[in-house]
Amino acid sequence: MKLFRFRGGIHPPSRKELSAGSAIETMPLPERLYIPMQQHIGTPAEPAVKIGQHVLKGQLLARASGALSAPIHAPTSGWIRAVTDFTAPHPSGLPILTVVLEPDGKDEWDEFPLPKDPFEMPPELIAERVAAAGIVGMGGATFPTAVKLGGATNKHIHTLLINGGECEPYLTCDDRLMRERAFEVIDGVLLILHGIRWGRAIIAIEDNKHEALEAMRATAKGYGQLEVVAVPTLYPMGSEKQLIKTVTGLEVPAGGLAAQVGVLVQNVATAYAVHEAIRYGRPLVRRIVTVSGGAVRDRRNLEVPIGTLVDDLLRHCGHDGEPERLLMGGPMMGTVLPHAMVPIVKGSNGVLALSKPELPEGSASPCIRCGSCVRVCPVGLMPLELMKRAQNNDLDGAQDYGLSDCLSCGTCAYVCPAHLPLTHYFNYAKGELAARAQQKRKNDYTRQLVQARQARLEREAQAKAAAAAKRKAERAAKKAQEAEA
Amino acid sequence: MLAAVLSLTVLGLALGWLLGLAARRFRVDVDPRVAQVEALMPGSQCGQCGFPGCSPAALAVVNGEAPLTLCPPGGKALVEALGNTLGISVDTSAMNDGDPQLARVDETICIGCIKCLRTCPTDAIVGAPKQIHVVMERACTGCGACIEICPTGALALMEEEPTLRTWRWAKPQLVAA
Numbered sequence: 001m002k003l004f005r006f007r008g009g010i011h012p013p014s015r016k017e018l019s020a021g022s023a024i025e026t027m028p029l030p031e032r033l034y035i036p037m038q039q040h041i042g043t044p045a046e047p048a049v050k051i052g053q054h055v056l057k058g059q060l061l062a063r064a065s066g067a068l069s070a071p072i073h074a075p076t077s078g079w080i081r082a083v084t085d086f087t088a089p090h091p092s093g094l095p096i097l098t099v100v101l102e103p104d105g106k107d108e109w110d111e112f113p114l115p116k117d118p119f120e121m122p123p124e125l126i127a128e129r130v131a132a133a134g135i136v137g138m139g140g141a142t143f144p145t146a147v148k149l150g151g152a153t154n155k156h157i158h159t160l161l162i163n164g165g166e167c168e169p170y171l172t173c174d175d176r177l178m179r180e181r182a183f184e185v186i187d188g189v190l191l192i193l194h195g196i197r198w199g200r201a202i203i204a205i206e207d208n209k210h211e212a213l214e215a216m217r218a219t220a221k222g223y224g225q226l227e228v229v230a231v232p233t234l235y236p237m238g239s240e241k242q243l244i245k246t247v248t249g250l251e252v253p254a255g256g257l258a259a260q261v262g263v264l265v266q267n268v269a270t271a272y273a274v275h276e277a278i279r280y281g282r283p284l285v286r287r288i289v290t291v292s293g294g295a296v297r298d299r300r301n302l303e304v305p306i307g308t309l310v311d312d313l314l315r316h317c318g319h320d321g322e323p324e325r326l327l328m329g330g331p332m333m334g335t336v337l338p339h340a341m342v343p344i345v346k347g348s349n350g351v352l353a354l355s356k357p358e359l360p361e362g363s364a365s366p367c368i369r370c371g372s373c374v375r376v377c378p379v380g381l382m383p384l385e386l387m388k389r390a391q392n393n394d395l396d397g398a399q400d401y402g403l404s405d406c407l408s409c410g411t412c413a414y415v416c417p418a419h420l421p422l423t424h425y426f427n428y429a430k431g432e433l434a435a436r437a438q439q440k441r442k443n444d445y446t447r448q449l450v451q452a453r454q455a456r457l458e459r460e461a462q463a464k465a466a467a468a469a470k471r472k473a474e475r476a477a478k479k480a481q482e483a484e485a
Numbered sequence: 486m487l488a489a490v491l492s493l494t495v496l497g498l499a500l501g502w503l504l505g506l507a508a509r510r511f512r513v514d515v516d517p518r519v520a521q522v523e524a525l526m527p528g529s530q531c532g533q534c535g536f537p538g539c540s541p542a543a544l545a546v547v548n549g550e551a552p553l554t555l556c557p558p559g560g561k562a563l564v565e566a567l568g569n570t571l572g573i574s575v576d577t578s579a580m581n582d583g584d585p586q587l588a589r590v591d592e593t594i595c596i597g598c599i600k601c602l603r604t605c606p607t608d609a610i611v612g613a614p615k616q617i618h619v620v621m622e623r624a625c626t627g628c629g630a631c632i633e634i635c636p637t638g639a640l641a642l643m644e645e646e647p648t649l650r651t652w653r654w655a656k657p658q659l660v661a662a
């Protein structure tokens with residue numbers, strides 16, 4: 001298959017060897033599970049359980065609310081102990097509404113009616129079941145999968161692209177999944193194809209994962225509609241637009257979506273979750289997480305119930321002293337965690353406890369205009385110019401230089417010889433833009449309220465005047481009556 | 486009688502004509518931008534800008550007598566909108582970026598007098614007589630009108646607590662860049 005090259009990109013040290021050899025193991029149930037009500041892009045789910053209630057594994061904990069949302073299910077059987085605010089896996093360390101579940105140790109599944117032959121099911125039913133199972137993009141984007149599938153049926157999708165890139169250093173959970181559960185992943189891919197009524201899928205895997213490629217190729221053999229391709233190892237290959245470009249040569253326009261060029265992208269772990277949901281009726285309640293980094297003693301790939309604390313994982317794997325930096329996800333685009341008392345969510349593909357030597361060193365110095373950042377930016381932006389504008393709070397200027405197309409992939413900051421925190425600047429500028437938009441909405445709302453109040457005051461004044469006139473008339477009538485009498 | 490009526494009519498007509506002339510002659514062009522600017526402002530007439538309301542504030546802005554950053558409730562979003570309308574670029578980085586303030590009722594002190602409720606320009610306070618009142622954060626602009634009127638001092642402005650929805654990355658602090 002002919003491949004294309006996206007612009008820029010880098011080869012950071014992969015460090016995958018730390019955990020690639022560890023087969024998937026089941027994480028023992030922790031004492032408590034902390035299940036946040038928002039683990040997806042969109043509106044938070046609404047809790048549907050009471051404190052003290054006993055739930056079975058897979059039972060609904062929270063309903064989806066609105067069109068862009070996803071339900072959340074019990075990761076094991078046990079009792080609901082609280083519905084309360086708990087730290088979110090987010091750099092701010094701010095809280096989010098969370099259901100606290102105490103496992104009863106039986107890990108007893110709820111009963112689900114099994115479909116006879118999913119391929120006999122009407123295609124719409126696949127998206128429906130995927131929605132009910134609470135599946136979201138498991139590569140980290142956490143976009144509700146059913147919304148993507150539903151959208152795909154009425155657009156001209158010509159290719160289903162399965163993302164097995166896993167280009168972030170350290171992470172090996174998708175690699176292990178493809179090696180050990182290739183059959184299930186392939187089945188998930190076929191089910192998604194059935195759901196979108198389309199026949200062709202390309203499974204793209206970075207060429208540093210030989211075993212995964214082999215396993216997936218062997219399993220896909222015999223299905224004419226599936227093609228497994230090895231794509232070059234190049235960061236950020238796993239980014240949607242870059243992968244599409246590599247495999248199909250198509251460029252998703254700036255600010256556009258993959259569907260616009262007729263491609264639907266799904267992660268391999270998402271395909272696996274679809275298999276579980278359609279074949280066994282099981283909702284998404286656990287995921288595979290790579291626990292790695294220099295500060296971790298036994299680096300592993302663990303199948304973890306959603307809601308397990310990062311602290312539980314680190315204690316299970318053992319760690320030497322306090323890590324220098326704690327991350328959820330990969331080192332390039334992952335989330336820096338404030339502490340380890342935060343739960344694993346549907347989008348958590350890794351927990352990294354990094355030691356000092358693994359972190360970039362050197363303090364920032366002025367930009368020397370070397371242009372390295374421009375050469376490597378996969379989007380073709382000019383990071384140094386963007387940064388200058390972000391520094392000066394010139395948001396319009398930054399927009400003109402393509403701020404909203406920036407992936408925050410960290411590639412530019414990685415190569416910058418002056419150690420400038422380029423990506424941090426872009427996150428800051430994007431946040432300011434969002435704040436601006438929020439403020440504007442508030443101003444509009446204020447204006448509405450003021451107008452409503454004015455209208456109300458006028459109505460009240462009119463009502464008062466009318467009442468006064470009525471009283472006056474009544475008094476006059478009374479007087480007239482008295483005069484007559 | 487008739488003479489009086491006639492002379493008054495003539496006088497009235499003549500004066501009216503003169504007035505009309507004067508109006509045409511000495512007409513002050515109202516800058517259409519004033520209306521545009523006023524439409525951008527939050528319209529709460531809260532007076533935080535030091536003007537008696539949004540309309541005089543808009544006039545002052547257009548005449549260059551007040552800075553674009555005059556309106557605290559409008560925030561940076563308003564400054565930028567004003568700058569675009571008037572073709573002026575402003576450096577918003579100098580703007581006080583303190584977190585927006587919101588009024589909060591101390592439930593142990595509020596006596597439910599409904600004074601604040603009637604004062605609030607955005608109807609942000611809900612309550613009933615003799616019941617403890619609550620400020621709806623979404624509607625409060627932090628104008629402080631209610632603070633002054635409250636007889637028991639139950640209302641105070643507090644910094645808005647950040648949530649996951651409002652949290653933003655801080656600007657990187659660099660000595661040299």
Ligand code: SF4
Nearest residue numbers: 367368370371373416
């Ligand atoms: S890589 Fe760093 S030093 Fe070089 S041009 Fe970009 S920002 Fe400047």
Ligand code: SF4
Nearest residue numbers: 377406407409410412
């Ligand atoms: S972070 Fe943004 S500007 Fe930097 S390389 Fe990635 S896409 Fe380009």
Ligand code: SF4
Nearest residue numbers: 530531532534539556
């Ligand atoms: S501060 Fe803003 S909202 Fe308040 S009166 Fe002045 S212009 Fe209007």
Ligand code: SF4
Nearest residue numbers: 605625626628629631
């Ligand atoms: S500060 Fe008081 S009067 Fe002003 S908007 Fe807020 S609640 Fe209303």
